[in-house]
Amino acid sequence: MCKQAVGQQDQDETGGALEATVIPRSAHSISRTDISDNALKVLYRLSKHGYQAYLVGGGVRDLLLGLKPKDFDIVTDASPEQVKKLFRNCRLVGRRFRLAHILFGRDIIEVATMRGHHSNAEDDKTGNAHAETGMILRDNVYGTIEEDAARRDFSINALYYNIADFSVHDFAHGVEAIEKRKIDLIGDPETRYREDPVRMLRAVRFAVKLDMSITKRTAKPIPELAHMLQQIPAARLFEEVQKLFLAGRALDTYKMLREYKLMQQLFPSLKPCFTDEGDSDAERFLEAALANTDKRIAEGKRVTPAFLFAALYWGPVQARCEELMLESDLPYTDALGLASSDVLDRAQKRIAVPKRFSIPAREIWQLQLRLPKRMGNRAEKLAGHPRFRAAYDFLLLRGSIVGGEVEELAQWWTDYQQSDESHQQQLIKALKPRGPRRSRNSRRRRKPKSAGSSNKESKGESNQ
CATH class of the missing domain: 1.10.3090.10 (cca-adding enzyme, domain 2)
Incomplete structure (x- = not known):
């Protein structure tokens, strides 16, 4: 990845828009040959019909790191309904977070409309978008690319590859964070975790997966807010646990989850098994x-x-x-x-x-x-x-x-x-029988049960 100076405008921790540093094609390492053909088809068609179209998030991050992305996500200023009109192989999914899925056989290209802030008047028509704890309940408020960037979780994920001129738009010092190998939240960490507590799990997952460290300000609130995972639907946590433990770094992930008191919230039944020394049989x-x-x-x-x-x-x-x-x-x-x-x-x-x-x-x-x-x-x-x-x-x-x-x-x-x-x-013959076996033809005789007999005799002994 070519080094590029990042703009010095501070991140807006109140939820305001961010200003992008535009990195031209000549100054970054992303090539279209490393992007899937299906993702390129979607990007080009959106752009051809006059919509903004960007490859966003983990796909851009991984390409800059020299990794092969697992997924290619796209963001656009087209609404989900407008996207559906462009693609016959499209289906709209989600209520809390409306998305367009473009289907190419088993390959799914996810297209999201740029998100805006919940402070505008549109929220008032449908009621509160946040719970009392701060967690986002509905997220179908659309906005500009600058507002969308401010809504991203980590700086390394607020990176946008523009199919129009092949430039990278860096809104939150993401390139610098990649080079320093830092996981850093955009905005105030406590507010962002309250909006979506799963971000605490994502911080750990990215840190382990990418061999990065979590910044102090991003890590500090996690132990105190770990209990908020109780508010997350159990089905969503199942999906997150699979991502955490089936990516090839399960042991390191487990240790970091314990460090931040997240393991105890995901698996409450494990709490009695945990010791300070970490050396119990369990x-x-x-x-x-x-x-x-x-x-x-x-x-x-x-x-x-x-x-x-x-x-x-x-x-x-x-x-x-x-x-x-x-x-x-x-x-x-x-x-x-x-x-x-x-x-x-x-x-x-x-x-x-x-x-x-x-x-x-x-x-x-x-x-x-x-x-x-x-x-x-x-x-x-x-x-x-x-x-x-x-x-x-x-x-x-x-x-x-x-x-x-x-x-x-x-x-x-x-x-x-x-x-x-x-x-x-x-090997079987060398085994020692545990005792005389009862003949199949022999009938078990039941002894009359005396008033003083215990339940223990009637239940039998352990097979273990």
């Missing part, structure tokens, strides 16, 4: 699981959110399981099932994990009970279970933390998978 297991996730992503292997959430909630499930065993004298098998339901039900109120992920996560936990049972043809059946591989990986992580019988069991399954059929049978 913490060590979680860190090992996140490191494993990062390794798999780096190797190009598949990572499912089901495994991620199984790891994130395993500590709380174990803690709740122990509580139930003490409170109700339940065997471990029954307690684990109830604990799984309790933890997942409470977690749904904060992060709405879809059933397509929560059900497999529960199966991963339940298979931890079945993996020790390997006699006869059980090992072969277990190895063919759809969730076996995930459950085995989960077992490996458990063994690396707690050692002992769990580690031995993980090693047995490792040997089993690496052996031919003959050696697999030898």
